[in-house]
Amino acid sequence: METYFKLTQEGMADERVEAMYSDIKTKFNVTFIPDFFKALAFHESLFAGIWDGYQKLLVEGTIPKNIKEMIFLTIAIHKGCNYCSSTHLAVCNMLEVSNDNLSSILKNVEDVNPRRVRLILEFSLSLISNPRSIADETYDDLKAEGITEEEIVDIIGITILSNTAVNMAQSMGLSVEEEIQEYLDQEDLQTGLRPKIAA
Amino acid sequence: MARIAIVDSQKLSSEVVNIQNDIKELFGVDFVPNFFKVLSNNEDVLSGLYLMNKKLLHEGKLPNSLKEMIFLTLALRLKCNYCASIHYAKLHDLDIGEAEDLVTDISLIKNLLVRKVLLFSIKVMESPRGVTDVDIKELEKVGLSKAEIIEAIAVASFSSSIVKTSLALKVQTDDEIKEYLEGKNIELKVA
Numbered sequence: 001m002e003t004y005f006k007l008t009q010e011g012m013a014d015e016r017v018e019a020m021y022s023d024i025k026t027k028f029n030v031t032f033i034p035d036f037f038k039a040l041a042f043h044e045s046l047f048a049g050i051w052d053g054y055q056k057l058l059v060e061g062t063i064p065k066n067i068k069e070m071i072f073l074t075i076a077i078h079k080g081c082n083y084c085s086s087t088h089l090a091v092c093n094m095l096e097v098s099n100d101n102l103s104s105i106l107k108n109v110e111d112v113n114p115r116r117v118r119l120i121l122e123f124s125l126s127l128i129s130n131p132r133s134i135a136d137e138t139y140d141d142l143k144a145e146g147i148t149e150e151e152i153v154d155i156i157g158i159t160i161l162s163n164t165a166v167n168m169a170q171s172m173g174l175s176v177e178e179e180i181q182e183y184l185d186q187e188d189l190q191t192g193l194r195p196k197i198a199a
Numbered sequence: 200m201a202r203i204a205i206v207d208s209q210k211l212s213s214e215v216v217n218i219q220n221d222i223k224e225l226f227g228v229d230f231v232p233n234f235f236k237v238l239s240n241n242e243d244v245l246s247g248l249y250l251m252n253k254k255l256l257h258e259g260k261l262p263n264s265l266k267e268m269i270f271l272t273l274a275l276r277l278k279c280n281y282c283a284s285i286h287y288a289k290l291h292d293l294d295i296g297e298a299e300d301l302v303t304d305i306s307l308i309k310n311l312l313v314r315k316v317l318l319f320s321i322k323v324m325e326s327p328r329g330v331t332d333v334d335i336k337e338l339e340k341v342g343l344s345k346a347e348i349i350e351a352i353a354v355a356s357f358s359s360s361i362v363k364t365s366l367a368l369k370v371q372t373d374d375e376i377k378e379y380l381e382g383k384n385i386e387l388k389v390a
Contacts (some may be wrong), residue, residue, distance in 0.1 A: 004332050005349055042349075043259070043260075043346045045258045045259050046255065046349065046350055046353055049253070050353070052247060052251060053250065053251040055247070056246050056250065060247075061241070061244070062241070079328075080328060081327075081328075128363055131367035134367045149204060149240045150240050153237070153244050154243070154244055156364055156368075157238075157241065157248065159360075160248065160360040160361065160364055161247070163356070163360040163363070164353070164357045164360045165356075167323060167356035167359070168327075168353055168356045170328050172349070173330070196328055
């Protein structure tokens with residue numbers, strides 16, 4: 001069993017979902033629909049709400065796309081989601097995040113460079129793992145790096161989306177897609193996480 | 200005082216004002232909650248979280264009152280006074296008597312379906328890797344469809360992410376909510 005929920009394959013969904021499938025392939029520049037979306041397709045309003053979130057919080061916004069993908073990967077690794085980590089590791093690599101930074105995100109975010117990016121990733125991680133620990137100084141440090149309040153809210157938006165999606169993917173018990181696994185093997189990348197075995 | 204400045208309402212773009220009006224309509228209130236005022240620093244984020252809020256928490260198959268109870272359960276679990284106050288006020292306004300049991304102890308809730316969904320939501324938030332097909336089957340046994348279960352997963356995942364953010368931003372309880380709770384003589388003990 002791939003997941004507790006039935007995956008709706010392309011060509012099998014109703015018209016409005018097929019239109020969103022097509023939109024996903026265009027905006028993510030991929031040739032296949034990730035299983036995460038296929039698992040939501042039988043519930044159209046939920047699918048639409050999640051896809052709206054992806055477009056406004058991940059695709060659009062003021063923070064560069066590669067930093068948003070690094071945030072997604074950081075949260076996926078922290079939560080131990082092999083499915084999400086594999087996908088976002090592949091995307092980060094495609095967006096030319098350096099091997100050193102990828103390796104730091106997988107092992108220890110404190111080693112990420114430059115400092116500006118490290119502070120952003122640490123802030124996102126604190127938001128979901130220990131939100132009360134965030135002090136006024138955390139915001140001051142971000143602002144001292146030239147990050148505006150508009151950008152901080154953008155970081156908050158992508159963090160909320162990432163945490164929501166990772167939590168959902170873990171609860172649904174998704175397995176890494178073949179396309180992603182083949183890409184990671186070919187690029188000699190691995191998450192180092194155990195896959196969740198769907199009982 | 201929130202950590203991120205609230206934009207002076209005179210300086211908001213007309214696009215942001217429109218989304219704020221949609222938010223008031225969606226929640227059925229005449230004020231913009233402080234959480235959304237903070238998000239108003241970024242139009243895309245305000246719009247994205249408004250749309251997710253609308254489609255995940257106000258549309259779909261599960262009753263709104265049950266979604267509010269999931270939000271309140273997770274807000275209490277994370278000890279977020281801001282979120283708990285708003286969602287308790289909402290449930291009180293909807294006249295959902297179970298909200299009181301929920302605040303005291305979830306196991307007091309007599310409705311088996313409601314109780315199971317709330318306990319499941321806590322599991323989704325705290326150990327999503329631990330969710331198995333046994334949990335899914337348990338919910339099906341009390342009458343939930345697969346679509347309702349996936350919705351519960353989404354509501355719990357999204358709500359908990361919002362609660363954590365509110366804690367990080369130290370958002371202050373809205374005066375309107377304080378007045379509502381005081382007017383009804385409700386004292387919510389969160390911490």
